[in-house]
Amino acid sequence: MKNVDYIIVGGGYAGIFFAHQLITHNKSFVLFSGDQLGASKVSAGVINPVVLKKFTTFWLAEEQIDFLTKTMSEIEVYTGKNYLINENIHRIFHDKNEKELWLSKTETDELRPFLNPDFENLGNIKNPFGTGSVKKSARINVDAFFKDFFDYLREHDQLVQEQFEYSQLSDNIYKDFTFKHLVFCEGMGVRANPFFNDIQVIPNKGHHLKVKLSVKLDHQYTLKKKHFLFPLNEEAYYYGGSYDPNERENEIDEFKREELIVGLQEFYPHDFEVEEINYGFRPTVKDRRPIIGNHPEHPDYFIYNGLGARGILNGCYFSLELFEHIENGKELMAEVDIKRFNKKK
Numbered sequence: 001m002k003n004v005d006y007i008i009v010g011g012g013y014a015g016i017f018f019a020h021q022l023i024t025h026n027k028s029f030v031l032f033s034g035d036q037l038g039a040s041k042v043s044a045g046v047i048n049p050v051v052l053k054k055f056t057t058f059w060l061a062e063e064q065i066d067f068l069t070k071t072m073s074e075i076e077v078y079t080g081k082n083y084l085i086n087e088n089i090h091r092i093f094h095d096k097n098e099k100e101l102w103l104s105k106t107e108t109d110e111l112r113p114f115l116n117p118d119f120e121n122l123g124n125i126k127n128p129f130g131t132g133s134v135k136k137s138a139r140i141n142v143d144a145f146f147k148d149f150f151d152y153l154r155e156h157d158q159l160v161q162e163q164f165e166y167s168q169l170s171d172n173i174y175k176d177f178t179f180k181h182l183v184f185c186e187g188m189g190v191r192a193n194p195f196f197n198d199i200q201v202i203p204n205k206g207h208h209l210k211v212k213l214s215v216k217l218d219h220q221y222t223l224k225k226k227h228f229l230f231p232l233n234e235e236a237y238y239y240g241g242s243y244d245p246n247e248r249e250n251e252i253d254e255f256k257r258e259e260l261i262v263g264l265q266e267f268y269p270h271d272f273e274v275e276e277i278n279y280g281f282r283p284t285v286k287d288r289r290p291i292i293g294n295h296p297e298h299p300d301y302f303i304y305n306g307l308g309a310r311g312i313l314n315g316c317y318f319s320l321e322l323f324e325h326i327e328n329g330k331e332l333m334a335e336v337d338i339k340r341f342n343k344k345k
């Protein structure tokens, strides 16, 4: 038998950022990661403090960005790499009204820290009304982040690359492991979890394209009109992710490929080649807050889920909340506490 403080199930943003807390606090653990791709690995990696449809911000945006910056520099210490790409989002305005709305919002206390009042016209794309940039926005190098983190876990004997089998669990024993706490970070996989499958996590499917542009952009910004466009490397660009809440099939929806192509053609006037299309399911919650807490009959079993469309900011920020709650009995914020669902019953 191997004794560990924690078992984590799932290696997306929830599982990885929680694992980071365990590493920094010297707790022993193993992370189980199944072969389902999950949402995190297909995500754009964009960090964005503004809702770019309505030009509003959201709960704890500034605190979350500061905490993410600190966390990424802690991770850099042990993986040896920086994953934060400090390139701002440039929102392409649809028309004159949108540009004026943006300008008026730059004068509000809420948006002043985030919306730049100086506009830019960018080359090689259609942007007749110009673009506005979002301060404090950035993106992470998703592929490198997951690859290196998994390599680190593997090297330290902390990764079990197999599906966690719920039927093999008995109190604080799972197969060859005994553990103090078990944290389920399964994203939409939670539906197969007999302990937490009654929790209302709703899938919001998203697709993205990997494209080769015939005329490269002369900057590294993240462009945003309908969706995000940014360079992944010297060759390829990411375009997406779409919001397809009504699609539930575990396969690529071919009509989405066409929709994404049309979306990109709206502002990119040159030829491009689609190299790949991928999809994932965002684990969303009606009240748009993560879900954290333990099982009423198995107090050592926890759920960390509901990261929604902001997996990076939510996943990073609330990993410490969960850790402090388990280790030091810190009360969870009411907004994210799983108990909020009991009250409504």
Ligand SMILES: Cc1cc2nc3c(=O)[nH]c(=O)nc-3n(C[C@H](O)[C@H](O)[C@H](O)COP(=O)(O)OP(=O)(O)OC[C@H]3O[C@@H](n4cnc5c(N)ncnc54)[C@H](O)[C@@H]3O)c2cc1C
Binding pocket: 009, 010, 011, 012, 013, 014, 015, 032, 033, 034, 035, 036, 037, 038, 039, 040, 041, 042, 043, 044, 045, 046, 047, 162, 163, 164, 165, 185, 186, 187, 188, 189, 190, 205, 206, 207, 208, 240, 241, 242, 279, 280, 281, 282, 283, 304, 305, 306, 307, 308, 309, 310, 311, 312, 313, 315
């Ligand atoms: C197209 C797209 C673009 C997105 N872009 C962004 C973005 O730019 N910025 C942003 O912040 N967010 C973005 N998101 C949202 C973000 O990806 C999600 O919020 C986040 O990935 C959720 O993370 P998670 O760890 O909860 O779940 P997941 O990433 O789905 O991870 C769960 C993991 O658990 C594993 N698992 C499940 N059950 C088991 C089991 N029994 N045993 C072992 N392993 C198991 C799965 O295989 C999976 O790998 C995007 C999402 C999509 C679909």
